Amino acid sequence: MGIFIEKSLFFILILLAGLAAFWFLNAKQPRPQTQDGQLTVVASGYVPYTVAKQIGGDYVNLSMLLPANAEPHSFEPTPGAIVAVHGADVFIYVSPRIEPWVTDILTNVKEGAQVVQAAASAKPSKDPHVWMDFDNMRPFAQAIAQALQEKDPSHKDIYAANLAAFNQQLDELDRQFAAALKNCKYRRIVHVGHLAFGNLASRYGLELTALAGTSHDGEHSVKRLAQVVDLVKNSGAPYVFTEEALSQNLAGVVAKETGAQLLPLYTVEHVSAQEAQNHVTYADLMRRNLTSLQRGLECQP
Numbered sequence: 001m002g003i004f005i006e007k008s009l010f011f012i013l014i015l016l017a018g019l020a021a022f023w024f025l026n027a028k029q030p031r032p033q034t035q036d037g038q039l040t041v042v043a044s045g046y047v048p049y050t051v052a053k054q055i056g057g058d059y060v061n062l063s064m065l066l067p068a069n070a071e072p073h074s075f076e077p078t079p080g081a082i083v084a085v086h087g088a089d090v091f092i093y094v095s096p097r098i099e100p101w102v103t104d105i106l107t108n109v110k111e112g113a114q115v116v117q118a119a120a121s122a123k124p125s126k127d128p129h130v131w132m133d134f135d136n137m138r139p140f141a142q143a144i145a146q147a148l149q150e151k152d153p154s155h156k157d158i159y160a161a162n163l164a165a166f167n168q169q170l171d172e173l174d175r176q177f178a179a180a181l182k183n184c185k186y187r188r189i190v191h192v193g194h195l196a197f198g199n200l201a202s203r204y205g206l207e208l209t210a211l212a213g214t215s216h217d218g219e220h221s222v223k224r225l226a227q228v229v230d231l232v233k234n235s236g237a238p239y240v241f242t243e244e245a246l247s248q249n250l251a252g253v254v255a256k257e258t259g260a261q262l263l264p265l266y267t268v269e270h271v272s273a274q275e276a277q278n279h280v281t282y283a284d285l286m287r288r289n290l291t292s293l294q295r296g297l298e299c300q301p
């Protein structure tokens with residue numbers, strides 16, 4: 001009996017040591033390296049991350065909670081993510097509709113830190129991927145710039161200049177999208193992915209059919225797949241659009257059943273580790289989207 005208790009105690013100690021090591025490793029990984037005079041800025045996912053990077057530049061010590069390639073809508077924050085949020089001078093997220101998990105970790109923000117819900121001023125829309133409308137990106141970026149300016153007034157002018165440059169990019173993108181998508185043979189985006197391009201479609205007078213709902217775990221039933229296949233067959237559309245996060249097999253099924261070819265669309269909300277490291281920007285990904293749409297919808301210049 002005594003040996004049994006001793007053994008149990010030993011295993012409990014091992015378990016506790018393991019848990020402590022797990023906590024330490026997780027806590028250590030996303031914790032930003034603070035440098036003198038730099039603001040510690042934590043973004044929920046890639047959209048606020050890339051905008052904060054463009055506006056904050058080298059003056060902020062920026063990190064992101066969502067690991068590369070992770071699904072943004074149903075992420076479960078690790079202990080490390082909670083520690084990172086607690087260390088933030090500025091914490092930026094998109095909205096509770098995009099990241100329902102953020103609500104639970106907001107209590108961990110330290111006193112005096114700025115919390116930015118970047119999509120707070122977006123136009124009301126059924127599709128919460130508000131950054132797909134350039135008009136929504138202006139207040140989005142403005143909210144981020146304002147928080148940086150308030151927490152770090154010594155670099156106020158730099159943040160303002162970077163914001164102005166970002167807004168110029170938005171104007172340019174908007175002009176390019178409007179011009180390129182004016183004269184297209186097909187006006188329906190058939191997207192074998194989740195509903196992320198509703199705002200983009202409505203901005204440029206396009207129709208959208210998406211396989212799944214507004215999150216990746218939305219239904220993409222056999223029935224829905226059959227409807228999408230029928231739609232592509234009936235319209236004779238030569239291309240359908242895919243997203244990497246959703247099963248490529250489903251896109252393959254649609255391609256096989258209809259003879260349509262596949263083109264990628266980028267939601268911006270998740271990128272590969274390599275692209276995150278190279279800091280692919282919002283504008284880069286939106287330009288890629290335009291290239292795919294022009295080709296897939298057969299638009300004439």
Ligand SMILES: [Zn+2]
Pocket residue numbers: 072073129194195196214215216267269
């Ligand atoms: Zn999404």
